[in-house]
Amino acid sequence: MMKLLCGGVIFTLVLSYYIYMPLPASVSEPWKLMLVGATFRTATHLADLSHSLGLVHHVRVLNLAVTSFESFVPLEFEDLQTEDTEFHGVQVRVYMPQRRDSTLRRAVVFIHGGGWSLGVPKLGSYDLLCRKMAVKLNAVVVTVDYRMVPDVHFPVQYEECLQAARHFLQPDVLARYSVDPERVAVCGDSAGGNLAAAITQWIGQDSRDNDVRNSSVDHLKNDSRDDVQDSSEGGGIRFKLQVLIYPVLQPLDFNTASYQQNWGVPILYRDLMARYWLEYLGADASLLHTVLLNNHTALDESRADPHRSKVDWTSMIPQHMRKHYRAVFPRTGSPSVLRDVPAMLDPRAAPLLAEQEILKMVPGTYIMTCEHDVLRDDGMMYVRRLELAGVSVTHRHYDDCFHGCVSFAFWPSYFFVGIRAIDDYIAWLHTHL
Template identity: 60%
Template sequence: MKLLCGITLLLAVAVAYYIYIPLPRAISEPWKLMVLDATFRGVVSMGDVAHSLGLSHRVHVINSAIINFESLVPVTNQEIQAEDILFDGVHVRVYHPPGRKEKLRRAVMFIHGGGWALCAPKLGSYDSLCRQMAADLDAVVVTVDYRMAPDVHFPVQYDECVRAAKHFLRPEVLAQYSVDPERVAVCGDSAGGNLAAAVAQRIGMDNSTSVKFKLQVLIYPVLQALDFNTASYQQNQNVPILYRTLMARFWLEYLDSDLDLVHSIIKNKHTAQDQSLLSLSRSKLNWTNLLPKRVIKHYKPIFPLTGSPKILKDLPALLDARAAPLLAEDEVLHMAPRAYILTGEHDVLRDDGMMYARRLELAGVSVTNDHYEDGFHGCVTFAFWPCYFSVGIRAVQNYIAWLDEHL
């Protein structure tokens, strides 16, 4: 009996040691986040082991676990009809609110996150989110089921989202779905926010597209990969669920590069002071000028004197605004639609969103930056049973309310 109690105690201590990580006091529901993070870390570790043994690609293992979990989330707002269809060869799901088709409705094109590699937009939290938008806004919602890494890489994800958007914005397609062409928004979270921003830029500059997006909603978007030491990357590098190293891995997977470069890019070796290719890009992400002092705090830029020029030469997409919308020229930003940008204090991507908000403002675009002091990355997808956080519920309610007011 004593042996059993001893083993139980040791196991409990080991589990507690694995789960516990120090978190900022202000973060939403820290113990719940610790459990969620420990689960995700375990899945990532399983993926790495399977990959190293040659059993399966690490991303496929992680995504399989996510899909199994998301399948547990019950379908909400069942009165919303869902139709799976192709838009110019791209898989999408169209959500229709009940009611007469003669009535012109608003519409939202939604692009899911997951590091351009993970998640299932037709299941679980993303399905619930799109159904809630359709119900609360009485709007047609289109979610883009773009192909993901490691099966495809940049620019495939971007190209598929552009094709789906251009198809949906055709006047005859909008008419088919009884959508008001003056009231269409594009929305995305995380990597989906990256794609939504890039698509909004493309549509804004595309003279062949007569219908434009009225609004863009970017939820903690990832917008650049040239500086992994912004104030928020430094402050939140070890805050779940998106650690700095994990974000770097997502970028390298997206751009079809070697994950061994993770340690070089998180030290900004690819953007060292001796890198001449960056002369035109540095001002576009100079966070000491673009961020408010309250978030910069005591943090300083970190760029080594000498670096690895081969990284930028081998990965030119790092300087491509289609992959990194924060690098777009001012004239491109000027043509972008009015923006709502959601950021969380405890998120490595906080400064990406805030810098983009400032650059859009400087280009003459109206911007609402909705910042959550208790927010962490991914909180919007954690607004539904069985894994919900109060900050996620508030964030979803607030951004839908903003759409309801402005769309």
């Protein structure tokens, strides 16, 4: 009996040691976050072990764990009609409220996060989130089930989200779902925020180019050129708004103040975010240590020079958030990285690197950032760049929030800060969309 008791005490102590981790005093519901963090760490360790033994890619193990967890989330908001279909060959689910009237509805295109690798958009928390948006906004919600790592890499995820969005924005498709073409928004969290920002930039630029072409056509028509064809068919509709929830926007600096401050805060650790980037861009995993040191953007790397001001967090985030942290850019580094992985400088992968002329075409924006998140400064720099481009930006920062909180706003992982964050951005959409 004494041995059993001692064994129980030792097991409890070991378990407590494994679960416990020091967290910032201001983080919301720290013990819940410790439990979630320990669960995710366990899944990550098992995935890495399986990968190292050559059994299965670690992402597949993690996705299995995510799917198993999401299956416990109960279905709510059942008064909806759902349709699983394809938009230009891309899998999507369309949520349509049962309540109908003669007026056209608003709509939201939702793109899920998960490091371009994880996530089950038609199950669990993301499914419930889309249902909640559809009911609260009385809106048509489209969730994009894009393919992910390890099956595909950049630019496939970007292209599939763009294809699905462009298909939905066609006048005949919007009419089929009774959607007002002037009231369509795009929303995404984390890597989904990255994809949402990137496709919004492209659609804004494409709409501008289409307007220019149409203006030229009208001018030529006025000159009685009968042989001129109208190029306006099938184009011109753009998003009215975008909502970016703790978006990941750049891979050039893994030592921003928020990366330095929150490197070990669950659920998104600094080294894990760098791994996600390398896998998304199809880069060699052995580059992890190099990019964590910012050797890929060392001061002698001329390829990075045109973009340095776009990721200069020392001038774009407030002093009270910079605290004592300093920029980390070695004098000499590894110039082969940007040569071998040029997508690191591609605005389709890193929307923060877009030129100012492109940002001017971005619609009204809501950006959510969390204090205890390595990606905090990505979002804050984008807020500043959009403001400088003349874009109307609503920035909501949560001092007690952590990365991924929106996915933990439903039972069994019930964080009140996640519920508050969801309610806040839905209220903003209700007012502005």
